[in-house]
Amino acid sequence: MENQIHFGDQIPQFCTDAQVAVMDSGVIEGGLNVTLTIRLLMHGKEVGSIIGKKGESVKKMREESGARINISEGNCPERIITLAGPTTAIFKAFSMIIEKLEEDISSSMTNSTATSKPPVTLRIVVPASQCGSLIGKGGCKIKEIRESTGAQVQVAGDMLPNSTERAITIAGTPQSIIECVKQICVVMLESPPKGVTIPYRPKPSGSPVIFAGGQSSSAAISPQLTKLHQLAMQQSPFPIAPSNQGFTGIDASAQTSSHEMTIPNDLIGCIIGRQGAKINEIRQMSGAQIKIANPVDGSTDRQVTITGSPASISLAEYLINARLSSEATGLAAN
Template structure:
């Protein structure tokens, strides 16, 4: 298909990847896929949405630059329509901007930012859109998220300028594309058996994960927490204790504390329990964790701690 030459003399085929949340994807797809079908037909661009039960999905738009700009315009106006609809049910008076997240190979981000931030500043000033390039790469990839926010018109102008930069500075080397991870049900372990949490229930999990867990257990000297107390909420009705203690190996404590204490603070907030981690004792390979609160708080805190350990241990066991 011959592409018309758009401003700047671009008539090449380009692929742009967008990162969207499930709700945004639902809005783009529309009832029975009608919205995305209309977008494909009217823009002339190929629009593919990644499969999978993921909290995030990748939307890939491919086509001549004109078709891509039309598709972006339709997406931006659809998101604005969603914002206006949501505002009619709320008391908010100022309209939030439309926000899109592009996924761009890290090797092209330098050109997008420009020397001393000159290029990104020029794009912001000439389009009126806010543009931010993430400092870190997306997990297991060599791509970064570029967040654009503003009015639909500002976003369209901004995307045009970003496309020009991307065409002038192709990616260097191989790009490892970002693939969002599926939202799997949390898996926890009790008494050597794996369970997945579905709603309020713990469902025994397939044997494969249990074997993987047992393999990991042989390599890391900690007892599955659930052998003493059930590690999921709502399952600990009999215990009225207000304090519970756990011991965790030193080499696993980091995954519970998180960077600058982010994970442990998250667990405290979500569970409502007080959680104290004892200082490392000289000569000891373990750390003491004291959880204080109602049985439900303690149970939930244990479940969250167990979920952190499980992801760490099964990751290690799979290596």
């Protein structure tokens, strides 16, 4: 039986379309038995190359590296490859993946008229709350990583859809990418993520976004449950703006806007939580301002106003709908 770790069991901290958690540079270089998890975000064609015919390529990587390698299911344009295991095993597997991508580039050059060989490019996924540490004050940290490794590193300004993660794109020679990822791991470990991380899960192309937990067949138990599920399905994906501001890693959407939601009075409690704990948590995670209007005589609903950047509004709305969906699932189970 293959030794696999399933995406979602653990939220890693570094990503080439991946995530990794590491202790410090000494641990990485020394190869001590520290367990890491790396998540890589790759296009389907690249994933097919990693898997190989009848899975032979990925099987070889598992056997030779000793790392656990799991590939997310589904016919999605993008897939998540999760690497887990001791540091030495992780970076062995990581190196083999990069070598494979390098081979593919060389093969594609055979019949190409291009004169220069493109660099290997990878994306890793990182909790947005850690990106500030990775960028550093005035961009000093990311500049240091670029200069010391020779790799190009870009931190996306927007979060990946329906998640609190950002993609980091790394391009360069295989060795520069490996060194770059090691340095990113060190920063991630020194600055753990804040709050709860909602991991990015690629969606099949052209399919509607369905919120996990929101598709309970018991939704028809009561009108209240039906209403809950309708509300839970209203979340919109995060805006992925074309980042003209470059990959600053800072939420550059300085413009502030407002969005209003309507929530039934009898459901508002699950959003507010005991002594306001839940609503404060949503405010903190999203960075948005959230105001719940006082009850209006004769109305069965409450108005909720969310103010902030487009990304923070989308995240706040997503988290509120997640609470409603969770409540619906709980009621359906009773």
